[in-house]
């Protein structure tokens with residue numbers, strides 16, 4: 001697909017061969033608000049093969065060649081889930097020049113009213129274990145990127161519009177056709193774990209071996225395993241070692257100070273000590289999602305060992321890797337449907353969609369991501385974030401460090417400096433910080449402090465002052481404050497991208513919209529005032545309020561559940577490599593890896609046990625040939 005084609009709203013005729021879009025192409029190390037790959041058309045520009053920029057995956061080389069040849073757009077598309085609402089002014093918040101200031105003021109007022117009061121309030125704890133929050137964030141990072149900041153992928157030379165950002169003055173709502181034509185998703189929208197695998201390893205003897213950055217994510221001595229970082233196996237004075245204390249492979253792989261010292265290049269392009277060697281740096285944004293990725297890396301490594309032992313018909317590293325990655329993807333996808341979605345959507349909705357033969361989403365470019373999902377529906381997870389966590393033996397009520405605050409969980413990342421207790425910027429996670437998953441995963445845990453916060457229109461107070469966001473001194477104070485305030489930012493983002501309102505989406509689904517009384521129940525007066533000023537309800541707020549009203553904050557309501565179910569089932573049907581297409585459509589964990597006693601993996605808990613990061617029912621951690629399961633072999 002050429003950049004010129006991306007400017008056209010209708011599908012070009014004849015349709016481009018989108019099946020040629022390689023699965024697993026990722027762009028570059030990214031963070032919220034950071035631009036997606038500004039690929040150059042200038043053949044004299046920086047060649048990703050030699051650039052020292054952090055973790056441009058190996059795909060970048062192919063992308064670079066494609067872009068120079070004008071043959072390939074590395075990014076994918078967004079489109080609207082409800083095309084019938086797209087061009088209907090009555091389905092949107094008013095966007096005329098005269099309307100914009102008052103709509104923005106009302107959105108900001110609504111966002112301010114969405115901050116939960118500081119301090120614990122067990123009434124706002126859900127019955128959902130806390131891991132589901134960060135599993136959601138991990139899923140998000142696998143499939144969508146770029147509704148969150150300035151899109152620099154546009155190529156004005158070929159007519160593609162550069163959209164700007166919500167921080168630009170004057171603010172203007174982007175018309176839907178422009179959004180569809182010019183906003184680019186930095187992820188392949190498939191549950192293919194490109195955030196873990198990048199473009200895969202390039203093995204000795206294969207073309208390009210030794211030249212791609214994707215290889216940084218893989219182990220050295222066994223290059224079909226994914227690399228892990230090492231934490232110390234000695235305690236920090238005053239803190240306990242986190243079980244199993246003798247297992248060091250419990251951090252993301254990271255650039256060491258010594259590695260960084262040897263690199264040459266533009267300072268802003270060079271990685272810093274402690275930066276993660278993973279394809280999507282957002283998975284080092286906070287310590288819980290980072291530790292979740294560690295679990296997925298170890299799961300892959302454990303599956304490699306399983307394939308070697310149980311499926312000797314796969315001969316050679318390439319065959320074993322491909323088979324292991326396929327099994328990992330199938331298990332993960334099956335669990336997203338049968339554990340994650342079944343936990344968080346309203347009973348019955350998922351099966352209606354799974355068993356039905358028609359889906360709502362039918363974009364002209366089939367490899368696309370629905371905007372109503374990325375910009376509203378799937379941001380429901382923001383309300384599940386806690387201000388403090390019972391994290392491990394050290395960071396718990398009465399532990400040496402007390403409960404772990406959300407701010408700490410952002411500090412103990414590459415971006416946060418991985419600060420050791422002495423305050424030094426480190427390049428590896430201190431040994432008092434690995435997660436203890438039993439505190440995050442047990443359904444029915446009586447300690448509500450271990451649960452996610454309810455899915456409702458309230459966000460943890462620290463999400464109104466995001467530590468790592470809005471720090472650009474070049475921006476006006478008011479703009480920086482908005483970027484630091486997640487609720488305001490989400491609402492303004494939805495407005496900017498011309499999302500339909502909650503009421504209209506409900507109608508389009510044949511669901512009775514929530515009434516004003518329902519939308520304002522238990523809310524501060526400012527909520528009612530803001531909604532009255534807007535004349536309709538922003539979709540993100542609607543989905544959260546609906547979950548409170550219909551799911552008691554423990555699962556999504558009808559509209560939110562449909563948006564998730566329609567999106568995930570579409571992504572899985574669209575991806576020919578997904579489990580829905582395997583074994584003649586009958587793939588289940590019965591066709592996957594097994595525990596030594598023959599048990600299948602039917603929950604996330606099973607996956608983590610298999611990976612050696614969560615204890616087995618007898619309290620031990622799974623071993624493979626005397627080694628902890630999931631190790632990288634280096």
Ligand code: HEM
Pocket residue numbers: 032033133134135136137140144145146147148149286373374375378379380381382384385463466469486489490493
């Ligand atoms: C501590 C936790 C989290 C923080 C601080 C955080 C922060 C952010 C920020 C700053 C953005 C960009 C906002 C914008 O300008 O539009 C964003 C986007 C997003 N977040 Fe979160 N988030 C967190 C957890 C989650 C969770 C748990 C989920 C889902 C279950 C989620 C789903 C999303 C989605 C779908 C996007 C849009 C991504 C894209 O298309 O680029 N986030 N988040």
